[in-house]
Amino acid sequence: MSALDNKTLFWGLFFVILLSLIAVFAQFISPYAYDTIDADNILQPPSAGHIFGTDQLGRDVLSRMIYGTRISLSVGFIAVGIATFIGIILGSMAGFYGGFIDRAITIFIDIMLCFPVFFLILAIVALLEPNIYNIMIVIGLTSWMGQARLIRAEILSLKERDFILAEKVLGASNQRIIFFHLLPNAVGPVIVSAILGIAGAILVESGLSFLGIGIQPPTPSWGNILSEAKSTLGIAWWLSVFPGLAIFITIISYNLVGEGLKKYLR
């Protein structure tokens, strides 16, 4: 079966690639700058000049959303990158060495899982300056537990396989066994879970921005566009519907890619 026969994967990939292209070429495709204020055209409904309408400062919603894509995707990718990195290191240590190290790391994971993550992030961001880098790091530092558990479980089962014993027998070092033999064999499920994690991270970022402690205006993110939209919800539907839709499509397409890959890798 080729990857494209898999409809889930195909449509997921289609939207993910489309969104990534939008993010990369934001300054070329957005019709206006994201922060140009036009006082004569505030709260205009969608029209030929402003396809998605304008907000209460007269800024073009489409342009702001296109730039918002960039923010959301980069937060998603980098946060998940950090989470996966930590997950790989801690998970493979726990799985491979076992014993005390395993117990310590597992307990640490359990402790981290006890926190309601969103409130933990809220608390940390409230202490730090809420800029995009801090958001990425904080989301990354609070979402690695799933990855670590997954990798630990994979390594636990893989390290009992004969070829790992064969490697040990033939004199390979532990590091070599972990990085050259165990992790490459565990990469499938890890990628799937990372892609699903990107959707989660984007959602967390939107939520934080919506609450006003994520990405700070005037930098646009889908979350803070929504946040500004809530005061005019009754009179300007386009301000909330389009960014909401963007979040919806992004999350769903990353989930589709994740699920599709899961099926494909089997």
Place this chain on the structure above:
Amino acid sequence: MNSNILLKASKLNTRIFYKDSVVNAVCDLDLELREKEILAIIGESGCGKTMSMLSLTNLLPQSAKITEGQILFNGKDIEMDNEDQLRKIRGAQISYVFQDATASLNPLFSVGEQIREMFITHEKIPSAESKNKVLEVLESVNLKPAEKYYSYYPHQLSGGMNQRAMIAMAIASKPKLLIADEPTSSLDRITEMQILNLLRDLNKKMNLSIIFITHNISIIENFADRIVIMYAGRIIEKGDAKEILRNPKHPYTKALLKCLPKKENKDKFLNTIEGNVADLSDLPDGCKFNPRCPYVMDVCLKEEPEFKKVSEGHFTKCYLE
């Protein structure tokens, strides 16, 4: 044969700890192996063959531990706690080949890549040269044309070819000793003979000593120089291969030989040894074979026999004359 002794294990004891119980997987094992010798270790499943071999380079699972004993390899003591030293010995001087070669190869890398890893790990040879070395090794195990097999993945090869690849990997850094743990048990008879011939060839050409673990007594007559019979973690008979096969002394060895299918018995059921394999956690007093032994005497129930010389180079642990 008066050549040098390559490996000497004395009073080797390996115990498995499980919850509160302790199992003596290997008990007072004394083993000698000369250079260029092929030694076969024979015994039923669970009699400690694999455990004793894994003990040699301390590759035991976490629950098992060497509690006593000394291992001299090539005149030097193998320190069981010195992981660095052990790693240099494993693969470079003592290599292993296991039963299921297909499972022993990493499915993600081609056979050649995996053999090349041996050179990278042990000899620090730059990758350009190492490819030629890998091709040489592949040729030496009769995987020809080597260039073609280099890029094959384990799932593209048959069990026998994978076993050859495994052997290639094991002999890549020219070890002195190859421990083959039932390398042919999952192969058909023809492939089995080919692998045995290959091992014999390597034994002659590379001066490779081989410890060959098997429970198939019929294949070793023309293969092994010496035989060790194990039962319940203990060596119960050892000596020259031909001598033991012709003149077995221990009832267990006799029983094993009787279990072989023979032409003249073709209408009868195969013989089996009465009773079950010894339960290592619940061993009888005295000789460990006594519950199954047809010639059991009073003394067998009380005291475990010591090695007794039968003839030159043939020892057995049995009170029977």
